[in-house]
Amino acid sequence: MANPSFVMQKVLDVSFEDRPIPKLISPRDVRIEIKQTGICGSDVHYYTHGAIGSFIVKAPMVLGHESAGIVAEVGPEVTSLKVGDRVALEPGVPCRFCDHCKAGKYNLCADMKFAATPPYDGTLCRYYVLPDDFCVKLPDNVSLEEGALVEPLSVAVHVTKLADVQVGSTAIIFGAGPVGLLCCAVAKAFGATTVVAVDLVQSRLDLALDLAATHSYVPQKGDSAADSAAKIIAMLGGKQPDFAIDASGAGASVNTAIHVLKQGGNYVQAGMGAPEISFPITEFTVKEITARGSFRYGPGDYQLAVALVASGKVDVKKLITHRVKFEEAEEAFKLVLKGQGVKILIEGPAAPAA
Ligand SMILES: [Zn+2]
Ligand SMILES: [Zn+2]
Structure with missing residues (x-):
């Protein structure tokens, strides 16, 4: 052929x-x-x-x-x-x-x-x-296999740029599929010192911890979004995340993210799930949260993704x-x-x- x-x-x-x-x-x-x-x-x-x-x-x-x-x-x-x-x-x-x-x-x-x-x-x-x-x-030290992963990594770079993750901050990422895992790594590379991964599957959280996350959390059956948020904040010694990224598309994750974020925090939606969900609009408003959507990637994202791989940061x-x-x-x-x-x-x- x-x-x-x-x-x-x-x-x-x-x-x-x-x-x-x-x-x-x-x-x-x-x-x-x-x-x-x-x-x-x-x-x-x-x-x-x-x-x-x-x-x-x-x-x-x-x-x-x-x-x-x-x-x-x-x-x-x-x-x-x-x-x-x-x-x-x-x-x-x-x-x-x-x-x-x-x-x-x-x-x-x-x-x-x-x-x-x-x-x-x-x-x-x-x-x-x-x-x-x-x-x-691709630089000489980046393999073709790694090159194929530049696409999802660029998605994560775009999301994490839109979240505006800052040095020394706490970031929480919902969903530990490929994009969520890569968001954990990019958030750390951008300087977040605490990176929390949330997922229902422990093996995926283990990978998140191996890759970049400093903490992981499995939501418990029967807990409301507010319950989960309270348990995560307790796990972090009372600290509320500055940045939240949803890479799961699950309504429960979106709700927990808004509840767990600190006042004035940034939220970015990357995951796609059900096209419509219920949303905690009061919590969102009184915290003055900034929320954005993220779609694919734009100028410089691919180049930065390759650089993150080449430098060993991801x-x-x-x-x-x-x-x-x-x-x-x-x-x-x-x-x-x-x-x-x-x-x-x-x-x-x-x-x-x-
Ligand atoms: Zn893809
Ligand atoms: Zn055009």
Whole structure:
């Protein structure tokens, strides 16, 4: 096959197809040979539901968007990269022309072409084309496996920047899935000296503690949000967190976060769960909490994520629990569906025979 691709045909129906090798369109385009791809919650959600909100899979679509690879071809105007360079792929390319793009908030661009978000094909294939400024070169000490984790790490960088986490502060992160775990690490890298991870699953909290968290908490059955908040504050010796990030999307977490935050604290929503929840509006108001949403990543987030890995401040390798070959991509999706593993990497496809 010239360009083997892992294609979702319809819900729970995937197959391998030989797609044409994509051509460079702009003189600034780069063709990348994909080497490592992480599976994300969104990929699995399309696989099982065929849609996320208004994004609906209507035609066969290549899955995957968390990839790293090796540059195989560069357009005539590319000066920053050469064939053979190892890069992390930023999988969403905005229009570059709208008000959001011009304001430097390209993650809000309505014309974003994002890998494996319908109708755009993803990166679980041999060759993928991107503009050179959406390929971030990996330093020699960052592996391609780590490069595939730059995508979720960039999500965490964006969230933690929006939270405005300060040196010496206390941050609490709800949800210890990949993004929540990485938020713990980024909050610590940004200078938080106390990092609390909250999740229902002890093994995930153990990983959070290993990665960056200083404290962990498992919410108890029957406790209200106010009860949980009181127990967390007691665990912290009476200190209330300055910053809260929800990476779970669970209503109980959102409510506990608002109850646990100190007066004037910052709250950022990153997790997506039920589209509507009840919200403790009085507590929120009288504490004068600042709350923001966070979506994907923007200028500089990928570069900072690579720097955090290269400098050893965030050890993304600790998240990798499974590795499978490209031919076993469907197994990887089934593992995620069973709730197994934290980050599953798909290697390949193998290089074409010379
Ligand atoms: Zn992702
Ligand atoms: Zn735009």
